[in-house]
Amino acid sequence: MPPQSEPLPPASETGAEVYEIDPQASVLHIHVFRGGTFARLGHNHVITSKSVTGRVWMRPQFSGSGFELSFPVADLIVDDPDARRAAGSDFPPEIPAADKDGTRKNMLRKEVLDAENYPKVKVQSVAISGSLQAPRISARITIKDATRDVVVPATLAVNGSRLTASGEFDIQQTDFGMKPFSVALGALEVQDRLHVRFNLVATKR
Template sequence: MKFPRAPRHATNAIAAIALFSPWLVGATTTDQAMTKDSPSVDASSTTYVVSEQKSSVNILVYRAGALALFGHDHVMTVGALSGKVRVGPAQSGFDLSFPVAGLIIDDAAARKAAGRDFASEVPQADRDGTRHNMLLPEVLDGEHYPQITLRSAQMSGTLPDAQFVVHVQIKDVTRDIRVPATVTIDGKELTAKGQFDILQSDFGIKPFKVALGALEVRDRLVVNFRISAQAQ
């Protein structure tokens, strides 16, 4: 009996599920799974290199306080994102990082894409001031902690819908954050997209404030991401 050939998109979906199968039962990656000094690599796995040009990560920063109307909500766009994703039957995971100094404040296109809360134009002087405040020692302390890193620990769910536990390191503090994502593999391109929240105070960061807190930054930030990576 001859069976009809599966359509291309179905084949890709089946391949993606097979490749990610160790994670679908909640398996945890080892600490060495995706580190630079990992002694061995599963020969049957595929490594995807993150494309900075095709990826986008935007951090939405909201104002608060009695004088909030006199401030701006901001969009911080991650620049120079780098990293790798490894997908295989025995070992899967990812490492991502980006420089704090590479964060772009209120890019016009990013603000437009973020929605009506960010429709207003932010003067250059305010953008420069926000960048200065962001790099202060009590906030991101870019001088002493130049990189922010994210490393996968666990995944559950059935592709394309997945739930990750991610080790996020900001300054010298690491926290586990649950990140929902839609993950697809189409030929040699892997794409992951989604949204999650992060609390600055979880990382020992004091949200910036002025006038005794009458104008301040909300503790909770919203991160929107679309990561594109190409198979090596």
């Protein structure tokens, strides 16, 4: 990963078509994986945001396009049954309520997302190249006070006033100052890797 970077300045909308993210139609899933010698005793988890907000700007010269998004960590949903079913066989839909509550409490604590002091996760475009049909996107993700640039494979489509973007990528918790949950000297733990999937919908202003 590149070293921590300074946040980007706000982008000008001059000469661009601007789209607003529709939180009701957009969703982001974070897949969390169990690990350790006794991993079989734990669960994989799906953390879901249905509160993504932000904007996308598109310019005739595609490289001048970009986006800025955010979502509140306090609104994250732990192990929604439909999200678990959609995630595949590694995520059985039935999971005890106590495990969901424990996972939520753990992820919001200071060592992980520190929701009290850092209420939002932010994502901004760094570099856009290629074309709408074959985009190459680099994004700057800020979690707590750590910022990292990642390559985001994505599929984009514009249909009238509607823009859709979907894709998936991995990040490491420790790159953002998060301490993965671990008990019994690591015999049961959460893996450092998080797998992110998104399906965002935006409408033209």
